[in-house]
Amino acid sequence: LFFMKPKDSRDGRDLPPSPPSLPIIGHLHLILLSTLTHKSFQRLSSKYGPLLHLRIFHVPIVLASSASVAYEIFRDQDVNVSFRHSPPIEESLFLGSYSFISAPYGDYWKFMRKLMVTKILGPQALERSRRFREDELDRFYKTLLDKAMKKESVEIVEEAAKLNNNTICKMIMGRSCSEETGEAERIRGLVTESMALTKKIFLATIFHKPLKKLGISLFKKEIMSVSRKFDELLEKILVEHEEKMEEHHQGTDMMDVLLEAYRDENAEYKITRNHIKSMFVDLFIAGTDTSSTTIQWIMAEIINHPKILERLREEIDFVVGKTRLIQETDLPNLLYLQAIIKEGLRLHPPGPLLPRTVQERCEIKGFHIPEKTILVVNSYAIMRDPDFWEDPDEFKPERFLSISRSGQEDEIRDKFLKYIPFASGRRGCPGTNLAYASVGTAVGVMVQCFDWKIEGENVNMNEAAGTMVLTMAHPLKCTPVPRTLNLLPP
Numbered sequence: 265l266f267f268m269k270p271k272d273s274r275d276g277r278d279l280p281p282s283p284p285s286l287p288i289i290g291h292l293h294l295i296l297l298s299t300l301t302h303k304s305f306q307r308l309s310s311k312y313g314p315l316l317h318l319r320i321f322h323v324p325i326v327l328a329s330s331a332s333v334a335y336e337i338f339r340d341q342d343v344n345v346s347f348r349h350s351p352p353i354e355e356s357l358f359l360g361s362y363s364f365i366s367a368p369y370g371d372y373w374k375f376m377r378k379l380m381v382t383k384i385l386g387p388q389a390l391e392r393s394r395r396f397r398e399d400e401l402d403r404f405y406k407t408l409l410d411k412a413m414k415k416e417s418v419e420i421v422e423e424a425a426k427l428n429n430n431t432i433c434k435m436i437m438g439r440s441c442s443e444e445t446g447e448a449e450r451i452r453g454l455v456t457e458s459m460a461l462t463k464k465i466f467l468a469t470i471f472h473k474p475l476k477k478l479g480i481s482l483f484k485k486e487i488m489s490v491s492r493k494f495d496e497l498l499e500k501i502l503v504e505h506e507e508k509m510e511e512h513h514q515g516t517d518m519m520d521v522l523l524e525a526y527r528d529e530n531a532e533y534k535i536t537r538n539h540i541k542s543m544f545v546d547l548f549i550a551g552t553d554t555s556s557t558t559i560q561w562i563m564a565e566i567i568n569h570p571k572i573l574e575r576l577r578e579e580i581d582f583v584v585g586k587t588r589l590i591q592e593t594d595l596p597n598l599l600y601l602q603a604i605i606k607e608g609l610r611l612h613p614p615g616p617l618l619p620r621t622v623q624e625r626c627e628i629k630g631f632h633i634p635e636k637t638i639l640v641v642n643s644y645a646i647m648r649d650p651d652f653w654e655d656p657d658e659f660k661p662e663r664f665l666s667i668s669r670s671g672q673e674d675e676i677r678d679k680f681l682k683y684i685p686f687a688s689g690r691r692g693c694p695g696t697n698l699a700y701a702s703v704g705t706a707v708g709v710m711v712q713c714f715d716w717k718i719e720g721e722n723v724n725m726n727e728a729a730g731t732m733v734l735t736m737a738h739p740l741k742c743t744p745v746p747r748t749l750n751l752l753p754p
């Protein structure tokens with residue numbers, strides 16, 4: 265009975281297979297087997313199959329965990345799975361109804377995505393904002409140098425978060441967040457508070473409908489408090505930009521781009537001030553911790569693999585030399601560094617689970633998926649699948665040197681998608697280019713300019729439980745020792 269294929273009660277068609285469940289809680293006990301949800305899901309899929317139908321209390325979930333299932337989902341059902349569950353607190357700027365991340369696939373999402381790809385995060389826009397990032401990278405290097413001179417240890421994720429946060433601030437506002445007035449600190453604090461809330465929001469999203477009927481609104485107070493603090497800060501920045509626009513100042517930062525769209529009477533979609541503010545909250549949430557945790561994991565892997573570190577340093581010394589700091593424009597010539605970043609993201613994707621909603625009933629791998637089902641793609645399991653990856657749990661950047669540049673096209677032709685740290689399809693990450701640039705230059709500077717001392721033999725690579733972004737259980741702490749370089753002033 266346990267292994268009988270469950271049927272959709274309405275029309276008797278086959279749902280994907282389902283592991284044994286318990287009354288009331290469904291499969292919750294299986295998901296709680298590990299405190300790391302992606303690992304519980306990985307275990308379930310290796311035991312019961314790559315496409316499963318699960319249930320947590322009354323909520324049905326379809327779990328996808330193989331490269332060929334991912335291919336079918338992102339190629340054949342892309343629009344149909346380009347939806348997320350509606351947000352629990354509509355009026356919040358933070359993952360509420362103004363948010364681009366929470367937006368359903370529709371006119372608003374399409375308008376913003378186009379703006380983002382053409383004017384904010386696309387290659388040409390990134391070229392225009394390159395100098396903002398160079399300034400911040402220089403500041404990052406100087407902070408590390410200062411720590412090195414004082415022989416102080418550095419918590420890598422913390423410094424990387426400051427770098428990414430300041431970079432995004434600068435790209436949004438066209439100026440640095442002021443450390444003196446506490447602006448930078450406030451933004452960092454808000455991002456940390458928001459990240460701590462994302463898991464709660466995910467739970468609230470799943471359970472808010474039945475609870476709302478009982479008059480219970482999960483975590484509303486906490487979510488609205490963060491939203492109000494963001495609102496206050498972003499309104500100030502917005503007004504600052506409007507005043508500059510009135511003085512006919514021609515700005516090039518993200519706020520200028522969105523204000524122009526806001527004032528455009530003929531725009532395809534009329535955005536509001538709340539849309540603008542919410543978009544920046546989205547960028548902070550989606551772009552800060554993801555990149556910082558990736559930098560941390562990659563540094564940990566490199567420190568644990570001295571031969572890889574040595575080879576990377578040789579490459580950087582050869583391509584960049586010892587008289588200037590690595591820059592974004594060097595990255596296309598640093599193939600081993602690129603391979604290291606890809607391998608780091610394969611083993612440690614910051615978003616190991618990709619939650620979507622299936623909008624209309626459809627078929628995947630011949631199984632019936634009812635409308636409005638939550639779909640979870642386990643990118644962690646897919647990128648460690650032993651059927652597709654040799655030594656799947658080993659850090660071996662060389663594997664990406666042998667994969668052709670058109671790796672993803674080959675995958676698509678062969679009808680599988682085995683490398684998806686940035687997801688795929690329409691709702692895939694629009695910040696991919698920025699992420700590769702930020703992670704590449706940060707890791708590059710740390711390897712080019714410093715040796716790293718750790719306490720003990722090896723870095724502990726355990727994953728932290730209870731976070732939405734996959735991060736280290738024991739944050740990497742190490743002491744930089746400056747290398748002998750002859751850096752000329754920029």
Ligand code: HEM
Nearest residue numbers: 365550551554555558615618685686687691693694695699
């Ligand atoms: C290593 C760094 C990063 C990784 C691994 C990453 C990964 C992802 C993934 C997997 C998704 C899609 C989730 C899904 O399919 O449901 C996503 C979405 C998104 N990412 Fe990134 N991301 C990174 C950095 C960034 C950066 C730097 C930005 C921009 C500043 C950014 C902006 C976004 C946005 C706005 C979305 C939502 C897209 C939508 O809903 O249409 N990400 N990211």
